[in-house]
Amino acid sequence: MAELITYRDAVARGLAQELRRDPTVHFIGEDVAAAGGVFKATKGLLEEFGPERVRDTPISEEAILGAAMGAAMTGLRPVAEIMFSDFLATCWDLVAVEIPKTRYMTDGQVSLPLVIRTANGGGLRFGAQHSQAVENWAMSIPGLKVVAPSNPRDVIGLLAAAIRDPDPVVFFEQKSLYPTKGEVPDGEIIDELGVASTVRPGRDVTIVALASMVPRAVAAAEELDGLGISAEVIDLRCLVPLDTTTVIESVKRTSRLVTVEENPRLCGWGAEIVSIVGEECFWHLDGPLTRVTTPHIPLPSSDALEDEFLPSVSRIVEAAQKVLL
Amino acid sequence: MSTTQITEATRDLSSEEQTRLGLYRQVVRIRAFEERAYRLFMEGLVKGTSHLSLGMEAIAAGFGEAMRADDYTFCTYRGHAHTLARGTPMAGVMGELLGRASGVCGGKGGSMHLTSVEHGAMGSYAIIGAHLPIANGAAWSAQVRGSGQVAVCFFGDGTTNIGAFHEALNLAKVWNLPVVFVCENNLYMEYTAIGDVTAVEHPAADRASAYGLESIIVDGNDPDVMYEVATTAIERARSGGGPSLIEAKTYRHGGHSRADPGEYRPDDEVAEWLTRDPVPNYRARLLADGLDETILEDVEAQAHADVDAATEAARAAPPPQVQAAYNNVWADGGSSWRN
Structure with missing residues (x-):
């Protein structure tokens, strides 16, 4: 069986699949819990998983990614949302300098199984500070994995793969794709990173x-x-x-x-x-x-x-x- | 909220001989290590840069003695002291300073990036402010896991003017995290006096009330004070009482880093702070409180022997193999980015 769902709903389904599977998965970000996300891509997660695992943060991108990094170092598998990928610039130290280099600089003592989810790209008439496609920024940093799905099925499968991956992953959701629909099979979906x-x-x-x-x-x-x-x-x-x-x-x-x-x-x-x-x-x-x-x-x-x-x-x-x- | 100033231990520690010997051992070991690190830098064996804690040993010592073995330390590029204070072997730290394969990070970290997860030393962070939010994350994880662990985060006075400091304190309070923030206020950021560029007199303590925290200023050169303050804050965090922010007043004996002779500091200020040197002063106090001098001499001799042994081991250790530079980018041990 398959179902036609939106890219937006696929995000929530992918997160729910992993939150259900693994109690160490936690999800934080601005307006992600009670409001269900500014793009409504995380609707229903707070209701199912409660405020400890799906948690609203202040508008403090460094605090968000720092929390994710410190938690990933010590036994959790956090998923942190940075609302717009443009805002990665406000926490670029964490994205480019801390998170990708820590395993290397500690010679493998520290693992960072974390995912940074972020809405990327143009098409919604938001102007130059809320429309940038910055996947190439992340690609230029050794130590970051970079994922950008094009359809609802891949959102679920690649998000699951990103969450299960032992390395930090930046997961770019193209915001103009949120309302687009695609067929998604029933049951668990899990893909492999790095397969075109x-x-x-x-x-x-x-x-x-x-x-x-x-x-x-x-x-x-x-x-x-x-x-x-x-x-x-x-x-x-x-x-x-x-x-x-x-x-x-x-x-x-x-x-x-x-x-x-x-x-x-x-x-x-x-x-x-x-x-x-x-x-x-x-x-x-x-x-x-x-x-x-x-x-x-x-x-x-x-x-x-x-x-x-x-x-x-x-x-x-x-x-x-x-x-x- | 009023400011709590702590310049003397309120508890009578004179009967707690083992604790105080532990504190003395810590400050003596850190002092001996840092003096050796300085010498090795002058000999060209420690490359790059190094930021010493000479004069500031009591803060790391007090916390090192007060922390549980599984608690987390997050410190800065001036982090030899905090890393050693958790029990990280000197040979591994010295090896890292000398860029050897025997270093705690295999020579990939260096003086500014000492890490020994096994000892709860969760990293030395060289970007001002970066590790305050990260310490929150470890504290959040401990809270979620119900482990009772506490994260202690050390940073300098200059950090109080960067955004991450404020973001971290706010989130720590809102989430009631088991984290202790320790500002080592040595009066100078790098070359500039903190007072010249800060809107308030006490760079950390005067900001505490903005985050619903108690304003605490303590004598960072007194090991007894630091131990007591650390014990109180850690217990509070461990028992669910949330975060603390402590401003420990101290002074570095040298400049900011090896490139800096520290000449911007007035002579009388330097002289005054040298009279407050934590190592000889603590020794004098312990003697006055009746500790046997031979015991203290043993502690000193052992510290110097340990530093000698660590130095010899590091000098003898080979440099990292070139292939190691390709290791540990990813969890699979490698660095491949394509198929």
Whole structure:
């Protein structure tokens, strides 16, 4: 049996699955308990698990991640919500300097099985301080695992994998995907981190996408079909660990690569994919390695502008056509 | 809320010989270790930087003696003292300072990042303020697990002006966490006097009331005072009474770090604080209270022998293997980020 649920409800279901399974899992954040989250993605958890395990915090991002880190060091498996990924900047010391380096600096004495969940990306007209796609920030820090699901089923399976993982994971939920629906099987869902998914097979060009860029890439592939171009779409699902094998194997067959990323141009994750493919697949290539990104500007608020600058289906189609010229 | 000032132990400790010998052993060992660390730095054997607790030993000593073996210590880059005070072997600490494979962190931490989880030394944190929220997390975990453990978090006066200090104190109080925050106020942040850049006279204690906490200022150079204050705060935390914030007044004998001769401090101020040196003063008090001098001499001889042995062991230990740099990024022991 399967059920059609939203990405938003999948977050609550994934958390509930793990809270039920493991008493050391605790969930904290701003407005996450009584209010059920500002995106209503954690509704019902307080009612089922009580105020000790699902706990509201003050607006104190350093206190939230510090609590998660100290608890993870000493026997809990905390999940901490940072409401908007933009706010990771207010607790960047914990994200970039403390959490990822502690196991290493203590030479393995300390484990940090924790998850930082955060709403990432644009599409909701929130302006430049509540719309950033910052998964590439996290990717640049050794010691952090980075996950960004594109659909409700993966939200559950990857969230479960993140919570069970012994290392710190930053879990990016693309906020414009919250109302989108997808089929989810009954029962426990558990995935493996670092496994990309080929969501649409194709022969002529490989399109690598993440989170909200995945449905756009699929839509572009459908359009390309009508133009006689067969595009393969890969949903990376995780940036760390990175499933380079799936990407490289695909590019070896298609000989062409387009990456579609929401983060601004410079140092986006697509650059890393392009670099790896350039180094390891060069002799298989028949076209320029191409990135579709948001331009290197802060994201504007106006819907007309936001729609113009986030990678669109038509820009993906154009890019794919160009690499096939 | 009024301020509680504690400059003398209120309990008569003269009959508690073992406790006081323990305190003396702590301050003597830390003093001997720090003096050696300084010398080894001058010899070029301790690399990078090091921040010594010379003159400030009584705070770590008082807490070290008062804590339960499974309690948690969180300290700063000036953390040799607190790490040793939990019973971490000197050889491992010295090895870490010298960047050797025998170090407590295998040479990956260094002077500023001593950790020995086995001894409850949960890390030395080199970013000002970072570890106050983290200590809360350990205290929260202890509360959830019902373990009765307490987290003790040491930090300097400069930390009181950073946001994490305020976020941590608020959450600790709201969640009634078993955590003790200990501000070691040595009057200077790095090169700048704390009083020149702080809105209140007592950087920690004057902020306590904002978080519903008692304002406590104590003589951080008196081991008896520190032991008593630590015992009270730890018991309070352990019994569900919530967090404490203690401002311990002290003074470092040297500069902020090895690069700093500390010349910004007035001579008369330095001279005055040197008369309050915790090590000779405590020795004199113990003698005045009737402890046998030969016992104290034994403690001193043992401390120096331990430091000598730790130094020899560290000097003899090999550097870490290059391959070790790729270990322990992840829980699987490795550093792989792709397949």
